[in-house]
Amino acid sequence: MAMPQSSSRWPFFVAGGILVAFIVIVLAIIFVPTSRVWTDDAYVTVHHTVIAPRVSGQVISVEVDDNQTVHKGDILATLDPNDYQTALDEARSIEARDKAQVMDAEANVARQPALIANAQAEVERLKAQLVFARQNASRYAHLARTGAGSLQEGQKSHATLDELTASYKAAQAQLEAAKAQLVVLKAKNEAAKRQVSVDQARVRQAELNLSYTQIRAPFDGMVGERNVQAGNVVPAGAPLMAVVPIDDLWIEANYREVALRHVKPGQKVHIHVDAYNIDLEGVVDSVPPASGAAFAPLAPENATGNFTKIVQRLPVKITLVPGQPLAKLLRMGFSVETTINTGLENIVEQQRHSNQSVTAR
Template sequence: MSNDSVQLAPPENEEGKTSPLQNPRVRRILLIAVAVLLIGAVLGFLRYHLYGRFQQSTNDAYVQADAVIAAPKVSGYVDQVFVIENQAVKAGQPLVRIDPRDYRAQAAQFQAQIDVASANAAGVDAEMGEQQAAIARAEADVAAAAADAAFAQAEYVRYQPLAESGAETREKLSQLRNQAALANAKLSAAKASLASAQRRVGTLRAQVRQAQAQGEAARAQLAAASTNVEATIVRASVDGRIGDKTVRQGQFVQAGTRMMSVVPTRDVYIEANFKETQLGLMRVGQPVKVEVDALPGVDIPGRIASISPGTGAQFSVLPPQNATGNFTKIVQRVPIRIAISPGPETRALLVPGMSVEVTVDTRSAKGAADRVREEQERHNARVVR
């Protein structure tokens, strides 16, 4: 065999086969794969740097709604229940009726008190008219007594010189003097009667005001009783669906007793509990993507509506007191309320308590951390100086 033929023979491995790396097609495929991986890595890094690192997500989130508790304002036996569990209701729709007979009787009693007060006021008004006539009669008596007193005094003055000259007897003069004194006494009595009649008017006016005040008090009580009669029908305060109904016909309920809840399913929102380490760039109004576990593949748009002023632990029934025992640092979570905009069909499927996964886009605040840091450094410098 010649040397040329030996050089032209392809190299063989230990098993006598040709290496795949010697194949130009394989080398091209490997180069393309490496290039694709490098490009994918660069694109992934750019995507994370420009987008991914600003996405904050949590699965500690749930659909919520501000349910309204239906409770009676008055106590009594339940006469009728108008709704069933899970029923849709409108605002103002009757839910429960409490036996109204006792409250209607109270309203009738207060109406009777109003009538009595009105009758008393009318009676005093009639007495006022009679008293005005008595005053007029007393004034006439005063006028007559005044005329008699004036005449008697004039007669006494006229006969006094005659008696002194002897033209008339002293007995006649004494008689005229007594008549004048009697007439003056009658005048004083008539004036006293007039004053008494006039004062009686003030007393009657006070009685009228008292009757009117009693009537006003009875009207106020009637208004309260009428309100109680209206309150015997418990109505829905919002549109929604009935849930957790515990009331039954014939049951005695106290005022304020929880009978059922009205869940406003059209006004649902999301309450997401984010770690405190995720809140640095979160701001009200930032866009949110919501994925409901019950609706896989359905993304619901939303926005941050508000951020809680404290962590969930601070508003618990028993807030933690870390100074009273051994301390273990735990990452706290802060509730964030998210307003959502689902379609009509999606909204009909959302029920409070459903689990969701929430992702917040915080790119709108990507420079906020640097601004906060710079502002704090300036503040520290001013404090040191």
């Protein structure tokens, strides 16, 4: 007995139904907007610090090792302080010497008014003597004309007058010099004080240089990439190790620009960590000001005539929600997957009614 025609066609109907369903699903994925945008081009990162000495010297000890946890202010390494201690001692000695010179200059300034007063008194004394000598010379001149006085006495009185006149002028010059010397002494005193200020700055710099021989952790974190050993002679600025602030890690998720249509700061993010197969919660911190290619050392040149349009990726910054114990497992460089719940927010419309950037922090 022959089988019905319909029963022999049902595999084609099933296959056709599966094909139609597949096409519908693909078209829905492509054209139907979704409130959740996902990427696996995401990594754990942090602004870490490369530890380098601010002065040169020989390393006499290294207090930490790779992967060691440190706290702010902990000594990481120590340079030989002897040269810097000697420089500090020398700077302090120079400061003490110049302070003594300031005291001497101040004493000279304080003494000078008395010398001026003494010179003034000498001028007044000679002025009085000069008045008497002029009167005496006039008297002898009159006596000489009448024949009552001798020529010798007249000449002597004139000589005395000339001598007192010269002494009076010299005393006046000394008085003016004493007054001018006061200005000079004040200037020297001020210069000595300024020199002490310079010496104090040099002492402070020498103290800083000595303190720089102890290289300390700038914040809490974990040591990595240690490449220094006791006995090494290192120049200023040479990288010794890195300190990574483990508690300040964040996610850099590189989303395609077309996926950011509804993304803005404050939206919740689901984070899956590949290393431990765990899930964490985060928040969109900000959308960057430029794509990753814009900050590349060799920026793409699109004006050469062979331009090919490529969808760019922007590194969206995602911060972790506080209070997640599993976040302590994260390490810089881990690969993660992020899914932003955008809620299909109308970013364009929001920006149209705002003078501030709605996608910036």
